Amino acid sequence: MKELKKKGRIQEDVAARQLYFMLKIEELNLKKGEKQILNNVSFEVADGEIFGVLGTNGAGKSSLAYVLMGSFGYVPDSGKITFNGIDITHKTINERASLGITMAWQEPARFEGMPIIDFILLGSKEKGHTLAESYMDNMRLTVSEYRARQVDKTLSGGERKKIELASVMAMKPKLAILDEPDSGIDMLSQEAVIAMIRGVKNYGGSVILVTHDEEVVKIADRAALMCSGITFKVGAPAEIIEYYKQHCKPCPSKKYPSKENGN
Amino acid sequence: MDISKDYQMMLEAYQKAEGNPEVFSNSKVAHLVVHKNQVLGKHLVPGLKIEPKETKDGIDLKIRVLPDIMLEYPVHLCFGVLPKEGKQLIKIDAEVGENSKVSILAHCVFPNAVKVQHVMEAKIRVRKNGFYEYNEVHFHGDEGGVVVIPRAKVILEEGARLTTNFQLTHGRVGLLDIDYEIEGGKDTVSEMLAKAYGYGSDKIIIKERCSLVGDGARGIIKSRVAVKDTARSEVYSEIKAYGKNSRGHVDCVEIVQGKAQARAVPIVDVFEESAKVTHEAAIGSVDKKQMETLMSRGLSQEEAVDVIIKGMLK
Numbered sequence: 001m002k003e004l005k006k007k008g009r010i011q012e013d014v015a016a017r018q019l020y021f022m023l024k025i026e027e028l029n030l031k032k033g034e035k036q037i038l039n040n041v042s043f044e045v046a047d048g049e050i051f052g053v054l055g056t057n058g059a060g061k062s063s064l065a066y067v068l069m070g071s072f073g074y075v076p077d078s079g080k081i082t083f084n085g086i087d088i089t090h091k092t093i094n095e096r097a098s099l100g101i102t103m104a105w106q107e108p109a110r111f112e113g114m115p116i117i118d119f120i121l122l123g124s125k126e127k128g129h130t131l132a133e134s135y136m137d138n139m140r141l142t143v144s145e146y147r148a149r150q151v152d153k154t155l156s157g158g159e160r161k162k163i164e165l166a167s168v169m170a171m172k173p174k175l176a177i178l179d180e181p182d183s184g185i186d187m188l189s190q191e192a193v194i195a196m197i198r199g200v201k202n203y204g205g206s207v208i209l210v211t212h213d214e215e216v217v218k219i220a221d222r223a224a225l226m227c228s229g230i231t232f233k234v235g236a237p238a239e240i241i242e243y244y245k246q247h248c249k250p251c252p253s254k255k256y257p258s259k260e261n262g263n
Numbered sequence: 264m265d266i267s268k269d270y271q272m273m274l275e276a277y278q279k280a281e282g283n284p285e286v287f288s289n290s291k292v293a294h295l296v297v298h299k300n301q302v303l304g305k306h307l308v309p310g311l312k313i314e315p316k317e318t319k320d321g322i323d324l325k326i327r328v329l330p331d332i333m334l335e336y337p338v339h340l341c342f343g344v345l346p347k348e349g350k351q352l353i354k355i356d357a358e359v360g361e362n363s364k365v366s367i368l369a370h371c372v373f374p375n376a377v378k379v380q381h382v383m384e385a386k387i388r389v390r391k392n393g394f395y396e397y398n399e400v401h402f403h404g405d406e407g408g409v410v411v412i413p414r415a416k417v418i419l420e421e422g423a424r425l426t427t428n429f430q431l432t433h434g435r436v437g438l439l440d441i442d443y444e445i446e447g448g449k450d451t452v453s454e455m456l457a458k459a460y461g462y463g464s465d466k467i468i469i470k471e472r473c474s475l476v477g478d479g480a481r482g483i484i485k486s487r488v489a490v491k492d493t494a495r496s497e498v499y500s501e502i503k504a505y506g507k508n509s510r511g512h513v514d515c516v517e518i519v520q521g522k523a524q525a526r527a528v529p530i531v532d533v534f535e536e537s538a539k540v541t542h543e544a545a546i547g548s549v550d551k552k553q554m555e556t557l558m559s560r561g562l563s564q565e566e567a568v569d570v571i572i573k574g575m576l577k
Contacts, residue, residue, distance in 0.1 A: 071555050093558035094567075102559045109552040112487075112516075113574030123560030164556075171560060
């Protein structure tokens, strides 16, 4: 109930433009070869907001996440990204990380020879095994089972995902970009993922929640709908989900927004 | 020559190679310390025989683990050359008795080497159901003037197990030229792992061969090599499967930075239809996704590369 009230407040505040926008994305364009991946993408994310980016496969959601994190090969052709008043459009990944931005990849990397505990604490200002173990516990990773293991190929994709989310959480980022955080995660751990996302918000951080699952986007305060590299609708999650169900899911063309709906 | 001073210096170098010098004063732990061609220290435990014979350029070692002996603690060997120049030829004739188990931890230290050659020629036989583990860790100085030539021929009798772990990740490699050959009998298991980090003008050559002769024999050859500057690496991993239901796997990863060059040659021969041998080899720069993940936690690009390489070579 408290959560809903807070969410409502954010939507109202955003509507009234009274909220401080931590992240401003203005007319981002990205082309790969002949393909326009991002097409004039613009939106803002408020301080302490969970912002959902919903869309079908190939809509450009992950590319947007890479551009926001500053991944190699994802410098926008035009447009501007401002974070807490600083133009970060051409900053490197670690420069963005030093400002408090981090990301959990859709398919987390493997690290041969790196203990899980060390990986979780990579970006954390606080250190200590007990701290790392508490994050493992939060992500439903049995500490005794994983304490001595490494982030290598002996772990399943879902396990690595949970470890990566724990690592993001340990960093206490100002902005966490989460690319499909729920994919590959077992049903029992879905709640832990949701709690983790809310945990970032609870200490005042913001989250960009990239997903193709309309159920997941329900936890967002606001959401954008992406199609063919265009964010053609930004609003309350319920409104975005409804539109997604009505128009995007049945749409035979996954490439372009429906023109019938004035887009 | 002051033997006690040399011994002390060897222990200091041993410590730099991440060895624990306290093992040399532990009566439960067998050890042998050899400087050039001189035995500086030796301690044995029941069931283990080590007979060193000093030669002109090094030492001949006869190692015997008697049958049905399970050595509780690893046997610590420390070989080294302390001066800037010198040659050390170590010849090993080792035999692990039936149902016996031994783990050897060898540290090879050349902290001041400008022109040092270290050659090891080993013949090893592991009797039925025996277990032989050989870990070799090198510590070299920063001059790059070391030539390391380890050669080993190993025969595994029925049910025997072998694990080798060669590591040269501290200091300049110089020239490393490994050539290990294993013949595995019925139901044997062999695992070979080699790790090296070359920079400057270092050269790394790793040849590891495993013949799965007996039925049910299994073998894995794993190599992890990183090269930067103008260093070069060549990794030849060969598994031949003759035995029924024998299984083998080759796994090679090499990371190349700067103007370095790397080559991986996995050779897989299968002579029996029920046998199966697989291989994977990856050569390239540091994995982009690994790097991006580490950088997104605040590490610089250089720090990220360092973490990835150290992890791989750990």
